[in-house]
Amino acid sequence: MLDGEKLKVIMKEKGVTQTELAKRLGIDRSHLSKVVNGTTSPSFALMARIADELNVSLRDFF
Numbered sequence: 849m850l851d852g853e854k855l856k857v858i859m860k861e862k863g864v865t866q867t868e869l870a871k872r873l874g875i876d877r878s879h880l881s882k883v884v885n886g887t888t889s890p891s892f893a894l895m896a897r898i899a900d901e902l903n904v905s906l907r908d909f910f
Contacts (some may be wrong), residue, residue, distance in 0.1 A: 850909045852886045872901050
């Protein structure tokens with residue numbers, strides 16, 4: 849499962865907000881918030897898209 853705390857840190861380092869990232873991904877901000885807060889698990893495809901948008905490796909989320 850993706851580590852939401854690591855995702856938060858990466859987003860902060862990249863200067864990307866949840867709203868901005870959700871828009872880039874074409875998903876609701878509320879869905880991204882659930883992923884970040886660990887209340888829902890993203891699909892592998894979504895994890896890959898998040899990593900691509902943030903220009904990081906999938907390994908950085910675990």
